[in-house]
Amino acid sequence: MTFWKIAWRNMQQRALASSLTGFSMALGVALMILVIVIHEVTVQQFSSDAQGYHLIVGGSKGGDVQLVMNTVFHIGNPLYPIPYSYYKEFVDGNYAPFTKVAIPYCIGDSFHANGWRFRVVATTPDLFDKISYGANDDGSDKQYRFQSGRNIQTDHFFEAVVGSVAAKKSGLKVGDTFQPTHGMSAAGNKHVEFEIVGVLSPTGTANDRAVFVNIEGFYLLDGHALPAENRDATQAQQQEPDPIDPNRGRLPLPEQQREVTSILVLCNNDLGMMSLDQAINKGKDRTAIAVKPGYLVQDMLDKVIGPVRLVLLVLTILIVIVAGISILVSIYNSMSERSHDIAVMRALGASRTAVMGIILAESILLSLLGGLVGVLLGHACLAIASPYVMAHAGITLRFWQFNWYESLLIPGLVVFASLVGFLPALTAYRTDVGRSLGAGR
């Protein structure tokens, strides 16, 4: 009969106390799992938000943090725009040789539905066709997909695509129309209608909570065009509308009347990224700044979420320690009632180290079983919370979402259980056999 079996039988003998102490360990470990996995997922999702392109170029007023918050996370007030001509530098100008894809963003409008406010982002179809976000488990890039409908088309000015969370909360679906509100306030003027042509699959990024409209249509909305410099440009917009024309008789806004809020730039390579970074940030033209979003987001994570995670981890570690101490107390308190059993085992030939080993085995078993239940409990909580988190935050939580830190839990618990089991084990080691046998039952 192994020491493990003897320890198991001892646990069974004190089933209620063993279950309660094991459960307290399970709760502690479950909390730890939740903190570890949710932090990991959050970091991944935050990082995914800023992946798929190398640089964000935006107005120099406001600074890099605001630019990233605005462009990547759709948070905060829009920045001062930069001229459309600056964007064109990436398309066919001086910056084009270093640029693979440049995607303009125009931000400033919003959409309000069911008490929720969603950022309206005006962009080109390239955002979903040529840019990826995050990485799959196999390392490949994650491509945007549509759970229904399709991407917007460049020449269909008043088309829109809605993110998964925004679609769920607003009720928008393919074929619906919506009217963006000018500015971020619900009280702003309503623009003309856009038609929803696609609903994005969940990405776990901030884009899930946004509505994307064709930038060509956005430029044609009231208050979005710069004053015309000549009459021809103005007249070009005022043609007779064709009833089946998806653009409602509107022609594209002349480039000289356009501005962009920011530009997502996917460079040809790292050298191109460095060249552009140097040219934009160190050149004479201080119209715009270029930010490497990955670095900045990582910096924000380290400085903001990192300490929070540390505090939570310390708290959960304290909970596990308290659970461990409850195991110590439980076993230690039982030592007087089991000193007789220990004495009997000693009489049967068990050495002092053997009875010490049995008590340690019991402590390890309790901690391990509690820990394993805790791991399952933690992941079950993740699975249960998954639909809610997905619906409200667009973050995917899965039952089997493991973090490598979890692999340290089991050896960590064995070491910890050995430590907490040492005191009662020592008591077992020192049991006075003659006195305990004489005490009887």
Add this chain to the structure above:
Amino acid sequence: MLLLENVRKSYREPNGEPLPILDIEHFRLDAGEQTVLRGRSGCGKTTLLNCISGLTTVDHGRIVIKDRDIARLPEVTRDRFRARHIGFVFQTFNLLPAFTAFENVLLGMTFTGQKTDASRARRLLDEVGLCHRMGHKPAALSVGEQQRVAVARALANQPSLLLADEPTANVDPAHQQQVIDLLRGACEQEKVAMLLVTHAPEVSDQFARVEYLEKVNRVLPSPNSPAL
């Protein structure tokens, strides 16, 4: 088989003075022999058994079992020796309540450093008439059944010596004879020497050799003295 020579054991009184418990000049038990050591309560019977089994160390003298002086063995070796060569039957049976009858017998084999022999455990329980109660825990067994499990456990490792400490003290008169018969029969069958300690004359009267601890132990007054 068992030889005690000049064995002395004393405890310390609260004031630090030594309190002599045992002083045995010579005691011998041959292989397969069954002997009763009789003495009144508090005369050091249990201390003597603890010394013989190596659970308690002696202050002086030799305790030789199977040609090994266990008083001189390191504790770990003494524990292993006890597991392999000495069987214990206690006054209160001392079955472990968390284990079934079968597991209690297996437990007797656990600390020998050798693989436990489940078939022998079953056979022993069968021999004491408990093959149908193997899976029961002590709480579900009668007093007589518990004592039979205790005997099976004591014989689990085919010991050379069985120490029985007042094995009938907690058994009602109707079952006392059964316990004695069981112990004697099992020891004869397994060729095990038995040293049975008791204060009961009705038990000691059944054995050919009866030693009085008061006679063997020089610390105590003689059994013929007026105090007794």
